[in-house]
Amino acid sequence: MMLEHEGKKLLESAGIRVPKGLVIRPGRTAAERASARMERYPVAAKAQVRSGGRGRQGGIVKAADSAALAAAIEQLFATEFGGARPEAVLVEPWLAIERELYLSVAVDGRADGYVVLYGPRGGIDIEDGPPPARYAVGAAHRFRTHEMREVLKDHEPDYQVREKVIALAQRLTRTAALHDCTTIEINPLAKLGDGDLMAADAKVVRDEWAAFRNRDIAGQLEQAKRRVGRRLRDCLNMQHMYVRLDGDIALVSGGAGMTMAAMDMIAEYGGRPACFLDCSPGPTSTRGYRPAFAMLDADPQVKVILVSVFGGGTQMQRVANSMKEIMAERKSRKPVVFRLDGTNVDQVPAIFSQFGACNHARLEDAVAAAVRLAKGAQ
Amino acid sequence: MSILLDRTNRVLIQGITGQMGTFFVEDARKYGTQIVAGISPGREGARVGDVPVFGSVRAAREATAADTAIVFVPPAAVLGATLEAIESGCRLVVATADELPVQDTIEIRAAAKLHGAAFVGPNTPGLISPGKAKLGFMPSFCYSPGSVGVISRSGSLSYECCKRLTLAGIGQSTVVGIGGDPVKGTTAAEALELFHRDPETSAVLYLGEIGGTEEIFVAEYAARGDAKPVAALIVGHTAPPGKKMGHAAALIDSKAESHAAKVAMLRVAGVHVVGGLSGVVKTMQAALSPNMSAVHGATA
Numbered sequence: 001m002m003l004e005h006e007g008k009k010l011l012e013s014a015g016i017r018v019p020k021g022l023v024i025r026p027g028r029t030a031a032e033r034a035s036a037r038m039e040r041y042p043v044a045a046k047a048q049v050r051s052g053g054r055g056r057q058g059g060i061v062k063a064a065d066s067a068a069l070a071a072a073i074e075q076l077f078a079t080e081f082g083g084a085r086p087e088a089v090l091v092e093p094w095l096a097i098e099r100e101l102y103l104s105v106a107v108d109g110r111a112d113g114y115v116v117l118y119g120p121r122g123g124i125d126i127e128d129g130p131p132p133a134r135y136a137v138g139a140a141h142r143f144r145t146h147e148m149r150e151v152l153k154d155h156e157p158d159y160q161v162r163e164k165v166i167a168l169a170q171r172l173t174r175t176a177a178l179h180d181c182t183t184i185e186i187n188p189l190a191k192l193g194d195g196d197l198m199a200a201d202a203k204v205v206r207d208e209w210a211a212f213r214n215r216d217i218a219g220q221l222e223q224a225k226r227r228v229g230r231r232l233r234d235c236l237n238m239q240h241m242y243v244r245l246d247g248d249i250a251l252v253s254g255g256a257g258m259t260m261a262a263m264d265m266i267a268e269y270g271g272r273p274a275c276f277l278d279c280s281p282g283p284t285s286t287r288g289y290r291p292a293f294a295m296l297d298a299d300p301q302v303k304v305i306l307v308s309v310f311g312g313g314t315q316m317q318r319v320a321n322s323m324k325e326i327m328a329e330r331k332s333r334k335p336v337v338f339r340l341d342g343t344n345v346d347q348v349p350a351i352f353s354q355f356g357a358c359n360h361a362r363l364e365d366a367v368a369a370a371v372r373l374a375k376g377a378q
Numbered sequence: 379m380s381i382l383l384d385r386t387n388r389v390l391i392q393g394i395t396g397q398m399g400t401f402f403v404e405d406a407r408k409y410g411t412q413i414v415a416g417i418s419p420g421r422e423g424a425r426v427g428d429v430p431v432f433g434s435v436r437a438a439r440e441a442t443a444a445d446t447a448i449v450f451v452p453p454a455a456v457l458g459a460t461l462e463a464i465e466s467g468c469r470l471v472v473a474t475a476d477e478l479p480v481q482d483t484i485e486i487r488a489a490a491k492l493h494g495a496a497f498v499g500p501n502t503p504g505l506i507s508p509g510k511a512k513l514g515f516m517p518s519f520c521y522s523p524g525s526v527g528v529i530s531r532s533g534s535l536s537y538e539c540c541k542r543l544t545l546a547g548i549g550q551s552t553v554v555g556i557g558g559d560p561v562k563g564t565t566a567a568e569a570l571e572l573f574h575r576d577p578e579t580s581a582v583l584y585l586g587e588i589g590g591t592e593e594i595f596v597a598e599y600a601a602r603g604d605a606k607p608v609a610a611l612i613v614g615h616t617a618p619p620g621k622k623m624g625h626a627a628a629l630i631d632s633k634a635e636s637h638a639a640k641v642a643m644l645r646v647a648g649v650h651v652v653g654g655l656s657g658v659v660k661t662m663q664a665a666l667s668p669n670m671s672a673v674h675g676a677t678a
Contacts, residue, residue: 052620109560109627110591112491113484127632139484180479182560209626210479212454241624245616256558256624257532257587260613261655267616268654276617278624280534281476310534312503313398313515342537343517363538364656 002220003048005090007184007202014175016168017198019092023048026077026088031070034091041065042094045072051082052203059086062094095200100188102126103165105172107182111136114176116148116169120156122188135169140177143170164197165189180210180217231298234291239282247272248374250302252292254280254309262308265363271371274302284314286322297332303377304335306370308363311342320351320359327355335373339366380507380552381527381572381579382470382496383446387511390415390438390468392459393450394426398474402450402515403429409518411511414442417459435466448504448513449473456500457482464495472513473499473563480626483561490563497563501625502555503533514555524549526662527573529566530585531558531592531625535613539585539658546659548666551579558625560590567595574599574606581607581665583658584649586640588614590627593640597647607665611652612640 002010008018024034034045047059054060059081063069069091076089102122108115119132126132133155135148148166156162168189176184183205190200211218225233235242241256245263249271253259256278263273275296282288296302309319319340327336339360340348348359360366389406393399394416403413403426415438416426422433432438435447447463449456449472456475463471464486471490478500490497498505504514509523516533520541528550530536540553554569556562566584573579584596593612600608615637617623619630630636634643644651650665652658 107480107484107560108591109562109565110594112487112561139488177481180481182480207479207481207626209453209477210481213479241622243618243621243623245618255532255534256628257530257535257585257613258538260532260587260617260623260628261535261538261611263616264613264654265656268656273616276621276623310537312517312533312537313401341541342520342534343515345517 001050002204002206003050003087004046004202005048005088007204008199010175010179010204011184011199011202014171016171017196018202019095019198019200021090021092024073024089024091026086030077030089031073034073034089035066035070038066038069038091040093041069043069044092044094045069045076046090046092047076047079047081047086048088048090049081049084049086051084054081057081095190095198096193097188097190097200098193099191101161101165101191101197102132102187103169103172103189104183104185104187105169105176106185108136111138113138113142114140114173116173118152118155118165118169126187137173140173143173145170160195161191161197168197180207180214181205182207231291231295235277235295238279238288238291240288240292241276241278241281243276245273245275247274248301248303248377249370250274250296250299250305251277252289252296252305252307253278254284254311254314258308258310262306262363262367265367266306266371269367269371271367271374274299280314284311284319284322286325289322290326293326293330297330297334302334304337304370304373306337306339306366308339308366309342313343315343316340316345317347317351320348323357324351324355327357337366337370337373339363379576379578380510381569381576382498382554383505383507383513383552384510385410385412387446387470387513388412388414388442388444389446389448389513390417390435390442390444391429391448391450392417392435392463394418394429394431395421395424396450398450398515400426402448403427405515405518406512409512411513415444435462435468439466439468444468446470446513447472449475451475453477453479457485460486460497461489464489464493464497468495470496470498472504473497474502474504474514475499476501478559480559480561483559483563487561487563498554499557499563501559502557503536505552505554507552508550516553520544521553522549524551525578525580526550526666527576527579527582528553528585529569529582530555531587531627532585532613535585538655539583539611542658543583543662546663548659548662551576556592558627560627565595566592567599570595570599579606581609581662583662584608584610586610586612587625587628588612588617588623588637588640589625589629589631589635591635593644596649597643600644600649601647607650609650609652609661609665610644611655611658612637612644
């Protein structure tokens with residue numbers, strides 16, 4: 001997800017009107033830098049974070065003068081939104097909004113491509129209001145203004161607004177496809193006193209798999225890696241997919257579906273998963289698994305590690321040999337429970353016997369053992 | 379019968395000279411798949427084992443009458459390779475690659491529709507019609523021939539569930555990995571329709587997860603008067619909202635995409651919802667039992 005001011009820059013490059021904003025980076029002089037450069041008040045100070053629900057958490061503050069702005073900036077930089085401090089604060093003129101609208105373009109499997117959603121009343125969580133108008137576009141070049149006009153007919157009575165929204169939606173859909181965006185949401189889309197539409201907010205999510213052809217996305221992924229700790233960064237460099245959870249049984253797993261099934265089973269057996277960690281997109285070798293163990297061994301929340309891999313393309317004798325190497329070099333004494341199955345699993349017992357490990361035939365047995373060990377460790 | 383794949387498919391492999399392609403030739407042949415050609419531009423005239431290598435899909439089709447393609451090329455080359463296979467007349471194209479930009483899937487799906495080809499993928503192990511042929515890298519020992527059609531958003535989860543069915547004596551007609559991405563070459567709705575028309579398939583097992591909208595179609599199908607019995611396992615009830623769980627589409631972005639909402643919707647539609655992995659066999663048996671067909675929403 002892009003920060004609001006980055007998203008607005010993208011919109012502006014596509015000819016969409018956005019407020020003239022000032023981006024303030026954190027630092028000792030942040031408040032002074034902002035108030036020195038703002039001339040007209042009131043202004044909006046907006047926390048730049050990569051999670052939703054900012055407005056409800058007090059992430060947008062109206063400031064009537066430079067003292068109020070300085071205080072707002074200090075306060076925003078000291079607050080966590082969705083677990084993270086703002087990377088910047090965006091200061092914009094407070095808009096005289098006549099009506100708030102909602103407009104988004106997003107990838108939707110049901111549409112075989114993009115859908116456009118429009119609500120004549122924006123500014124709120126779109127799920128909390130009446131269902132928005134929905135135009136299933138498909139591939140971006142399939143956008144037809146007359147089709148969207150038909151969809152909007154019963155949703156937007158003001159024909160001037162309707163036509164402006166349609167033109168905007170067409171531009172957004174093209175922009176999304178061109179820049180590999182999976183979502184562009186403008187909420188609110190502001191109808192100003194002069195009748196013009198302006199993007200008062202921008203939530204843009206880009207497709208990280210397009211990094212090979214989009215330098216911005218590649219750069220953003222690199223930046224995201226720099227924001228996390230060294231051990232997690234080592235895992236991300238191996239393409240592991242990691243989501244931290246609040247339990248104590250860590251998973252080293254293969255395949256998103258099986259990882260979630262194992263998480264669910266841990267809960268079913270009375271345990272609590274410490275993470276979702278899918279190692280299958282990266283190298284399923286010692287090189288790939290080593291950083292996973294390094295991270296989990298160093299995590300004080302993790303009491304037990306459950307290795308659960310059911311491989312097709314991943315061959316189990318290779319995974320077993322990697323485990324042998326890692327167990328030999330590992331210093332941590334946290335217990336590890338194994339359940340390998342899949343291609344060449346018949347070769348696993350012979351390899352495991354070389355370092356005294358046991359491979360559970362059923363996931364149920366492995367999960368039960370892990371839950372038992374986690375309870376014993378408390 | 380089966381869907382999409384049986385012994386008659388004549389398969390060409392795009393990217394046959396790569397590691398995955400070479401492994402697949404041997405493994406798929408052992409299973410009975412007819413591998414007739416490989417594609418590797420610039421290496422035409424070579425052979426991988428006894429499989430002839432061609433520079434283009436058109437040349438391979440002319441020489442070998444290949445009608446099915448499986449693509450093992452890097453993500454940046456998948457768009458080109460799949461469009462070539464589709465526009466050269468292949469009736470079934472499988473792309474297993476994960477990390478494919480969704481824009482590319484949108485384009486490939488549109489081309490497949492235009493040319494009347496079936497496209498399976500991306501981000502999938504492929505598909506297998508047990509006892510007949512396999513077109514992907516799933517472990518063969520997990521499967522046995524039978525009458526349950528399986529549709530899965532997750533590869534590894536489908537191996538695990540099919541192995542459980544096989545050990546319990548429940549065979550499968552075809553197992554299709556529709557993949558974990560938001561836009562799919564073959565959707566759950568399309569796979570269900572194919573299984574519905576397949577006389578050899580008597581019931582369907584759907585393996586889904588949190589996030590996305592695919593499960594709506596499963597519920598719509600199950601609610602039909604003439605529907606075959608459907609069992610479903612939805613994983614991720616312990617997944618937090620707003621976080622992407624590996625698969626691009628496995629993200630609870632709205633209330634309707636949560637585990638609880640999907641399970642409730644499927645139950646109302648008459649789907650036999652599996653409580654957890656351990657209940658797959660029992661629930662599938664219930665779905666297959668004619669006496670149980672009137673009992674909706676059986677749990678493990």
